[in-house]
Amino acid sequence: MSAPKRSEILGSNTIPLMFRLGWPVMLASLLETFYQLADMFWLGRLGGQESGDSVAALQVAFPLLWFFASAVAGFAMSGTALVSQHTGAGNSNDADVAATQVISFSVVAGIIVAFAGTLLAPHLLPLITGHGRITELSTSYLLWFFPCMPFVFINASFRILSAAAGDTKTPLKITLITNIINLILDPFLIVGIGPFPRMGVAGAAAATLLSTALASIAVLYIMLRKKNALKLLLNHILPEKKWVKRIFKIGFPAAVGHSAESLGFIVLMTVIAKLPESRDALAGYGIVNRLTSFIFIPAQGLGQGLATIIGQNLGANNFARAKKCAVEGIKIISAIIAIQIAVIMPFREELIALFIPGDTGVIQEGSRFLLIFGLSIPLFGVVRGTTAAFNAAGTNMPAMIVGFARLWLFRIPFSIIGAFILGFNASGIWGGMALSNLFAAFVAVYLFQKGKWLTNLTDENC
Numbered sequence: 528m529s530a531p532k533r534s535e536i537l538g539s540n541t542i543p544l545m546f547r548l549g550w551p552v553m554l555a556s557l558l559e560t561f562y563q564l565a566d567m568f569w570l571g572r573l574g575g576q577e578s579g580d581s582v583a584a585l586q587v588a589f590p591l592l593w594f595f596a597s598a599v600a601g602f603a604m605s606g607t608a609l610v611s612q613h614t615g616a617g618n619s620n621d622a623d624v625a626a627t628q629v630i631s632f633s634v635v636a637g638i639i640v641a642f643a644g645t646l647l648a649p650h651l652l653p654l655i656t657g658h659g660r661i662t663e664l665s666t667s668y669l670l671w672f673f674p675c676m677p678f679v680f681i682n683a684s685f686r687i688l689s690a691a692a693g694d695t696k697t698p699l700k701i702t703l704i705t706n707i708i709n710l711i712l713d714p715f716l717i718v719g720i721g722p723f724p725r726m727g728v729a730g731a732a733a734a735t736l737l738s739t740a741l742a743s744i745a746v747l748y749i750m751l752r753k754k755n756a757l758k759l760l761l762n763h764i765l766p767e768k769k770w771v772k773r774i775f776k777i778g779f780p781a782a783v784g785h786s787a788e789s790l791g792f793i794v795l796m797t798v799i800a801k802l803p804e805s806r807d808a809l810a811g812y813g814i815v816n817r818l819t820s821f822i823f824i825p826a827q828g829l830g831q832g833l834a835t836i837i838g839q840n841l842g843a844n845n846f847a848r849a850k851k852c853a854v855e856g857i858k859i860i861s862a863i864i865a866i867q868i869a870v871i872m873p874f875r876e877e878l879i880a881l882f883i884p885g886d887t888g889v890i891q892e893g894s895r896f897l898l899i900f901g902l903s904i905p906l907f908g909v910v911r912g913t914t915a916a917f918n919a920a921g922t923n924m925p926a927m928i929v930g931f932a933r934l935w936l937f938r939i940p941f942s943i944i945g946a947f948i949l950g951f952n953a954s955g956i957w958g959g960m961a962l963s964n965l966f967a968a969f970v971a972v973y974l975f976q977k978g979k980w981l982t983n984l985t986d987e988n989c
Contacts, residue, residue, distance in 0.1 A: 536693065536839045537615065541852040542859055548832030549825075551695035555686070555702040556824040564882070565710050566731040566818050569717040571883045573727060579886055580812050581728045584664035586813030590796050591651060591665075592672060594789040595644045596679065599636040601782030601923070603629060603684045605774045608984060610757065611690035611838025615718030616985045626688045626757040628770040630750070633684040637677030644673035654797070661809070664728045671732035678739035681956025685746045690831045691838060694756035701745050709738040777921040777984070784830070784927030798942055799956060804888065808953045811893030814882050818897070822867045822904060826860050830911040831859075838919035846981045853916040861908030868901050875901075896957045903961035906968040913971040921984045925974040932970050938963035 536544060609772035648669040652662050686698040712734035719725030750759035763770075774788040782790060802808050833856035840849040871878065879893040910929060917926040941962050945955025 532693075536767050536836055537845060537848075538844050541833075541836065541855045544836055545829045545832040545856060545859070548693065548695055548835050549830075550582065551828075552686075552690060552831045553824050553828030555695075555699045556827050557821075558702050558706040560817070560820045560824060560854060561706065561710065563820065565713045566717070567644040567814060567817055567882045569713050572718060572727060577727070578883060579806060579889060580660050581664055582813055582883060583806055583809040584661045584668060585731070586809050586816070587652065587661055587796060587800070588665040588668045588672070589813075590792040591648060591978055592644070592669060592791060594786065594793055595640050595673075596676065597785035597789040598682055599633065599640060600683065601780075601785040602636070602774055602778035603680065603687055603931030604779035604781045604918055604923065605629065605632055605921065606684060607691045607918045608777055608838055609773065610688050611835050611919055612842030612921070612983065614692050615842025616983075617904050618985065621985075622692060623758045623760050624763045624767075625762045625770060626692075626750075627763045628767060628774060629684050629688060630681060630759060631764050631766060632771070632774060633680035634677055636666065637680040640680075641673050641676040644676065645670060645891040648673065659805075661806075667727075667729040668732045668792075671729045671736060675732070675736045675739050678736075681743040681746055682739060683751070688757055690835055693839075695831070697749060697756070701742050701749075702854075704745070705738040705742040708741065709734050712737060732872040744778055756875060763837070773984075777923060777925075781918070781923035784923065784930040787927075788930040788934050791931075791939060795934070795942060795956075795960075797918045798939070799953070802946065802953055802956075804892070804953070807888035807892040808896075808956075809962050810883065810886070810889040811879070811891075811896055812878050813918035814889070815893045815897045815900075817882075818871070819901075819904065822860055822864055822871070823907065825863050826911045829856065829860050829863070830915045833912065834915040834919040836934035837916050841920055841981070841983050842985050844983055849916075849919075850978070853912065856915065857909055857912030860912050861905050864908045865905040867906050872898070872901060892953055895954060899957035900955060900961050903964035906964040909968040910964075910971050913975040916975060917980050920980040920982055922980045923984060924973075925980065928974060929967055929971045933963050933967035937966045952969045 553680050566585065567582060570585065571578045573581055578808075583599045606611060606626065606629040609629070610622045613619075613622040649666050652665050652669070689695065713731065714720055715723040716730030716733050717725050717728075719730075747759065750757060754760075787814070797804060798810060799808050833852065835842075836856075837849045837854050840852065875897045876890055879890050879897075883889050884887075910933070914926045914929065917923055938960055941959030942956040943959070945951050945959045946953065947955070949955055951958065
């Protein structure tokens with residue numbers, strides 16, 4: 528299936544376009560999910576108490592990791608609007624310059640995050656969980672993972688930028704090769720096979736470090752070639768005031784929103800860690816998050832395709848078509864998620880048991896979490912679709928409001944009330960999380976309907 532041309536994006540039916548643009552993103556996300564699940568699988572094979580502790584440690588580490596990475600990810604999202612709208616307007620050189628500036632920003636920011644995270648993680652993790660062994664394992668994972676950050680940001684930016692230009696196949700090829708390498712390395716480094724040491728949870732991070740470094744080398748090589756959809760222009764590799772200004776103007780609300788959201792997940796993790804059976808809740812929560820990441824794969828892929836369609840139409844001043852595409856996209860994403868939830872729900876215990884066999888407490892808690900929270904997951908389609916529109920327009924303030932409200936106004940307060948005030952413990956947290964999705968969807972629809980995102984940023988004087 529060939530990638531759609533600019534003329535098709537500006538005039539063809541929305542849903543087929545979303546699938547043509549989105550299927551490589553879905554497949555790339557599927558591959559990444561497999562290697563994350565492989566981490567869980569091999570950690571679950573360490574045996575005994577170490578398996579549950581390692582799975583819980585991985586779940587504790589991710590929110591802190593996301594917190595350090597989220598601000599940079601928010602600024603990288605500016606590439607969606609800048610590249611898609613300049614491509615839609617026919618300004619290919621400006622699209623290349625924008626891509627080069629975003630990549631340059633990602634490298635610098637990645638180095639800063641790597642140093643800051645390595646220094647601060649050992650001091651911050653004990654604040655999240657009072658479980659000494661889980662804290663120790665989380666620290667070892669992050670000390671191996673933070674050096675990956677410059678590579679992670681290069682790869683993530685390349686995916687965003689290429690998709691905005693209408694090329695989702697090239698990032699897929701890179702993801703395919705590097706994730707295969709990661710999958711191969713996992714059992715050797717986690718469990719310890721042959722001459723390789725048994726590194727446990729740190730081995731999962733070490734495998735990621737090696738694979739993402741190789742991916743970054745491939746990205747830079749591809750962008751320097753003249754045949755790629757977007758080119759890395761060495762004469763624009765240093766920061767340029769007008770472009771940095773635009774990246775900050777577009778990306779700052781997203782950066783703040785992502786940071787506030789990631790901090791919210793850290794607080795939520797702290798709340799879960801205060802439960803009487805925190806180990807079971809943390810591990811069950813972590814496994815279900817990995818399982819539901821499969822459900823979000825079509826949503827992420829179709830959402831990226833939708834953002835490309837909306838952005839290029841906004842750049843061409845096709846505002847009515849941009850809004851129509853957004854509405855159709857929201858409907859199809861939500862419907863697909865609902866179907867997936869209906870399929871997996873009856874088999875939730877068996878699926879969780881695949882990753883941590885024999886640990887009854889974790890299996891039961893994870894099953895309960897998926898049952899309660901899963902009913903609200905289709906609402907993520909509403910949030911993902913509206914966010915695609917906001918990102919494509921470069922008006923990220925609404926997306927920031929939705930993300931902030933979901934965690935800080937709804938999820939954390941509802942979870943605390945349900946768990947500790949009403950006394951439902953873990954079930955109270957799972958119920959609070961479900962309610963937060965419902966209220967966040969209402970906020971997203973309200974901001975979408977106001978229509979302030981229907982703008983063409985290529986008309987602005989930069």
